[in-house]
Structures are given as C-alpha cells and as structure tokens.
Amino acid sequence: DDSSNTKNIPMDRKESPVVRGVSDTVVGVLGGGQLGKMLCQAASRMAVKVMVLDPLADCPAGSVAFRHVVGSFDDGDTVESFAKRCGVLTVEIEHVDAVTLERLERQGVDCQPKASTIQIIQASFFPSILYDKYLQKLHFSQHGIPLADFMQVDDIESVKKAGDMFGYPLMIKSKKLAYDGRGNAVAHSQEEIPSAVSALGGYGRGLYVEKWAPFVKELSVIVARGRDNSMSCYPVVETIHKDNICHIVEAPANVTEKVKNLSIDIAKKAVDSLEGAGVFAVELFLTSDGQVLLNEVAPRPHNSGHHTIESCYTSQYEQHVRAVLGLPLGDPSMKVPAAIMYNILGEDEGEPGFYLANQLMKRALSIPGASIHWYGKPVTPRVAIIMGSDSDLPVMKDAAIVLDSFGVPYEVSIV
Numbered sequence: 001d002d003s004s005n006t007k008n009i010p011m012d013r014k015e016s017p018v019v020r021g022v023s024d025t026v027v028g029v030l031g032g033g034q035l036g037k038m039l040c041q042a043a044s045r046m047a048v049k050v051m052v053l054d055p056l057a058d059c060p061a062g063s064v065a066f067r068h069v070v071g072s073f074d075d076g077d078t079v080e081s082f083a084k085r086c087g088v089l090t091v092e093i094e095h096v097d098a099v100t101l102e103r104l105e106r107q108g109v110d111c112q113p114k115a116s117t118i119q120i121i122q123a124s125f126f127p128s129i130l131y132d133k134y135l136q137k138l139h140f141s142q143h144g145i146p147l148a149d150f151m152q153v154d155d156i157e158s159v160k161k162a163g164d165m166f167g168y169p170l171m172i173k174s175k176k177l178a179y180d181g182r183g184n185a186v187a188h189s190q191e192e193i194p195s196a197v198s199a200l201g202g203y204g205r206g207l208y209v210e211k212w213a214p215f216v217k218e219l220s221v222i223v224a225r226g227r228d229n230s231m232s233c234y235p236v237v238e239t240i241h242k243d244n245i246c247h248i249v250e251a252p253a254n255v256t257e258k259v260k261n262l263s264i265d266i267a268k269k270a271v272d273s274l275e276g277a278g279v280f281a282v283e284l285f286l287t288s289d290g291q292v293l294l295n296e297v298a299p300r301p302h303n304s305g306h307h308t309i310e311s312c313y314t315s316q317y318e319q320h321v322r323a324v325l326g327l328p329l330g331d332p333s334m335k336v337p338a339a340i341m342y343n344i345l346g347e348d349e350g351e352p353g354f355y356l357a358n359q360l361m362k363r364a365l366s367i368p369g370a371s372i373h374w375y376g377k378p379v380t381p382r383v384a385i386i387m388g389s390d391s392d393l394p395v396m397k398d399a400a401i402v403l404d405s406f407g408v409p410y411e412v413s414i415v
C-alpha cells in the first residue's frame with residue numbers, strides 16, 4: 001500500500017514547492033528609510049527577501065535590501081507594478097498612496113497592515129488625497145480611546161472659540177504634511193493665532209486644534225499583531241523629543257506599574273481598532289495626575305523601538321517581518337534590565353555634519369555595551385546609539401558619559 005509512506009505528511013507539505021528559507025514570500029516595503037533598512041537587516045538573518053520601493057537611488061535601505069526598486073511610493077502605477085512582484089506588501093512610512101493600496105487590496109494584493117489602517121493614520125503628502133491626520137483623531141475618539149480634546153477649525157473665529165474652550169497654550173495642527181513636528185504650531189495666546197496659522201500655511205491646508213496636553217512624560221508602546229490576531233507588547237518606554245524628533249528613548253520607562261498597565265491597555269485598544277498584521281507604535285502622553293492620553297499611532301516599526309535590536313529577545317523589525325508573514329511572533333521582553341537609545345540628529349548638512357557625526361560615533365564605540373546604527377541618510381547625518389547593560393546603573397552612567405561628551409545637558413535617571 002503506497003499511501004502508507006505519505007499518510008502522515010500533511011497535504012500542503014506534500015504538494016507545496018520546496019521552501020528554501022523560513023518563508024519564500026517576498027516582502028515588499030513601501031519606503032526605504034532607516035526603518036526599512038533595519039527591517040531588511042532583520043529579515044536577512046532569516047533569509048527572508050525584502051524588496052523596497054523608494055525614490056532615492058541612495059536611500060538607507062538600498063544597500064541592504066534584497067532588491068531596491070527606484071520609484072515613488074506615492075505614485076499609483078509605480079506602487080501597483082511593485083506590488084505585483086511581492087507576496088506581501090507592507091510599509092515603513094505611512095505617507096504612501098493609500099487610495100491605490102485599497103484598490104490593490106480589492107484585486108487580491110496582500111497588504112499588511114490593511115489599506116484601511118494606512119488611510120486612518122496617514123497625513124498624506126498630497127493635498128489632493130482624501131485621507132489625513134485628523135481622520136485618526138476622529139477614529140480613535142469614536143473608539144473611546146482617551147485623547148486630548150480636539151476640534152476642526154476653518155477660520156480665525158473657530159480657533160478663537162477653541163481657545164476659549166481649551167485654554168492656552170493651544171496646539172494647532174495641520175491635517176496634512178504632518179510629521180517630525182512639521183504640522184504643529186503653538187499659540188500661547190489669542191494674539192498668536194494668526195502667526196501660528198500662517199506658519200502652518202493657512203486655513204486652506206486644513207487645520208484642527210488640540211487642547212494642550214500637560215504631559216510630564218511622553219511614552220511609547222510598540223504592539224505587534226500576528227495574522228492570527230495574536231497580540232504582543234513591548235515594554236513601555238519614555239521618549240524625549242528634540243525639535244519634535246525622537247531624541248532619547250529610555251527603556252523601560254521610569255513610571256509606576258499602574259501607568260505601565262494603563263499605557264499597554266490603551267495601546268492595545270488603539271491597535272485593536274485598526275486592521276492588519278505588523279507592529280504599531282503608540283505614542284502617549286502621561287499627565288501629572290496619572291492620566292494617559294493617546295497622541296498618535298504609527299502603523300509600522302518606529303524610532304522609539306530601535307533599542308529592541310539590542311535589548312529585546314525579538315526586535316521590533318524581526319517582529320514585523322514575522323507578523324506580516326504569519327510566522328509565530330517572538331518574545332518582546334527585554335534581555336537587559338535597561339537600555340537607552342540616543343538619536344543623533346546631524347545639526348549640519350553635508351561635510352561638517354558628517355564629520356561631527358563620525359566623531360560622535362567613534363566616541364560611542366569606545367563605550368562598553370554601546371551599539372551604533374548609522375542610518376545612511378544621503379544628506380543629513382543621523383545615527384542611533386543604543387546602550388544596554390547587565391544592570392541599570394552602568395547603562396545610565398554610560399549614557400551620561402556619552403551624552404556629556406556630546407554636550408547635551410541630560411539628567412541621569414536611575415530606573
């Protein structure tokens with residue numbers, strides 16, 4: 001009876017072609033920045049092939065991707081032909097053509113996370129595109145997630161009205177072209193409204209206002225969701241911004257268990273309201289009275305999760321690859337008690353900036369436990385330095401030495 005040889009082998013194994021790596025599915029990534037680069041590095045360890053789509057010939061991910069397609073991730077035709085070459089499509093930036101993604105999804109392209117998620121989150125580069133950042137405010141408030149009060153504004157009268165209701169300082173935000181703080185302007189009084197609005201390009205750009213969140217800390221939680229809807233959370237971290245860009249990350253955050261649990265609950269609830277697999281970064285505000293408010297969500301790996309490469313059993317990048325491919329999720333817990341990520345933003349472009357970043361990296365290399373990640377941005381030098389150690393104190397001390405040598409005033413806090 002020749003069926004006896006094979007009767008214990010599942011049909012799919014008998015019939016499927018030879019799988020040479022952990023997965024033969026090509027992962028397509030829209031965007032080839034530093035997040036895409038780190039994603040490619042994690043994937044390559046598992047022999048997963050990643051193709052990136054980015055318009056810059058010398059984009060950070062270009063040198064480490066299995067393949068780099070030079071083209072625009074916000075051009076429909078380009079995204080479509082790229083998608084057809086991939087088994088699963090994901091993003092490392094949300095400012096992509098979400099209208100095309102939705103159409104491709106209807107035609108059977110496997111987008112993870114789903115096009116609907118990108119639409120809710122994005123603050124499109126294109127004034128003509130329907131979707132913008134305000135949509136995410138509406139979405140999360142409709143899902144009962146705590147947010148700073150907000151209101152759409154169309155003219156000076158409506159901003160004044162919001163100012164009367166919410167008080168000052170008042171945060172005015174642009175619905176579109178909003179990233180790295182570029183879409184935010186603060187009015188400290190009614191008199192400052194016109195200048196804040198014009199800094200954002202006027203009412204025509206589409207504006208909304210938010211009540212000032214009197215935060216004592218900004219926190220971030222990275223949540224991973226697998227294709228089977230299983231969820232897994234990274235430890236809550238504190239993020240410190242400089243000029244609206246993530247500058248220092250402390251992992252774990254020095255907050256109470258209660259605040260950690262509340263942050264994780266809110267982060268999970270936010271991600272639960274979005275569709276698709278992958279990692280999601282949830283940015284939060286912690287107020288002095290222990291309230292946690294959602295700021296915004298990024299449907300992809302995040303700068304606040306760089307430290308996971310060295311400090312966690314499974315990095316956020318590997319987790320994202322596992323999630324979109326439907327592989328088992330890894331362990332997100334930390335394997336060191338504490339870590340610090342220090343993001344060097346090149347102050348100067350070109351030669352002087354690169355020279356300085358190079359000097360800083362060399363200093364960091366001499367610190368035990370420190371790892372450096374050169375983003376590889378073509379114009380502006382950007383470096384992330386990650387420090388982990390066996391005990392909290394040396395980590396923070398090492399960090400202080402590095403930070404001191406950079407001339408950054410930084411108060412060392414011991415977790």
Ligand code: ADP
Nearest residue numbers: 148171178179180181182210211212213244296
């Ligand atoms: P971006 O997409 O540029 O990161 P965010 O909405 O996260 O935009 O805003 C950038 C930063 O501005 C936040 O990290 C926080 O420091 C500050 N910020 C944003 N919204 C508020 C608010 N309502 N109250 C106080 N600060 C805010």
Ligand code: MG
Nearest residue numbers: 180283295296
């Ligand atoms: Mg933000």
